[in-house]
């Protein structure tokens with residue numbers, strides 16, 4: 001039986017929009033250019049199996065995951081496309097990496113030593129990652145010549161890609177900022193692999209958008225996440241592309257209360273009616289990923305109008321002040337649709353705005369959408 005029958009709250013994931021965003025991103029680089037859409041963290045909350053399957057159908061030649069578990073899940077669901085594993089893994093996981101044909105992105109000598117131990121003598125593809133300033137994962141650039149020698153001595157290991165990650169992608173292509181130095185160091189690393197055929201890749205969504213806006217081309221392969229899901233990344237130059245938000249988050253009013261001035265709402269009484277008010281109860285809470293930080297601050301859409309969260313967000317519910325919506329449009333009751341993210345009657349609330357209310361970034365808003373919110377797919 002469909003979960004939809006039990007819960008009126010759901011996230012709608014529009015795979016047609018995902019596909020359009022993917023094609024627009026891929027179109028930024030020349031045909032055959034490296035484009036590895038990132039589906040880690042459950043495809044930024046969108047559902048990794050469905051997203052990866054759609055990307056595969058749309059011609060993705062690589063797909064990026066963070067965890068071994070994520071790669072295994074996609075393989076078990078039938079995804080055949082090459083999967084790049086960006087996360088580090090330990091010895092006991094090697095078997096799963098090999099059995100599921102995950103292509104590791106290796107960032108330290110321990111990782112290489114582990115691969116060498118793999119019993120089979122078959123050809124093996126890998127990517128190398130360099131730390132050029134993010135100081136997270138990756139070899140030091142000074143290791144590049146040693147790595148080249150390591151590869152030359154072990155012909156069964158084929159270098160398919162060389163990667164780095166920018167700490168502030170939005171300044172890629174600019175003369176000032178952090179990316180320039182990082183990309184110069186990346187070039188130093190790349191020089192050690194001259195003569196080999198591989199993909200150099202460095203650009204996340206904001207870097208791809210910035211470099212393309214600035215230079216009209218991409219000098220490196222890309223690994224887009226945020227823009228794939230339709231969030232226009234932070235950018236110093238207006239991006240030439242319009243990305244379409246893929247996910248919307250909706251629910252319905254399950255109860256209404258008419259309050260007299262002075263009456264309070266929710267835990268700790270953080271909200272008090274200042275006038276005769278209509279408050280709607282929405283069955284979405286912080287356990288669904290609608291953060292408690294939205295208490296008294298966040299807004300939702302009802303009949304295409306903005307309405308503010310009234311009082312503390314609870315685990316399973318929050319309340320919303322519908323007084324103005326009712327005054328403008330007529331009586332509001334149970335069953336009224338509430339849009340938490342997405343469009344409604346020409347109005348829109350985006351993940352970027354939710355992030356602002358909680359002093360965070362849209363990545364966190366999307367990845368926090370919990371498992372108990374059913375995803376409905378538009379195919």
Ligand SMILES: Cc1ncc(COP(=O)(O)O)c(C=O)c1O
Nearest residue numbers: 038165204205206223224225226
């Ligand atoms: C190594 C790596 N590449 C690419 C991305 C995608 O970044 P974005 O979502 O900003 O496009 C991420 C995301 O965190 C990442 O860790």
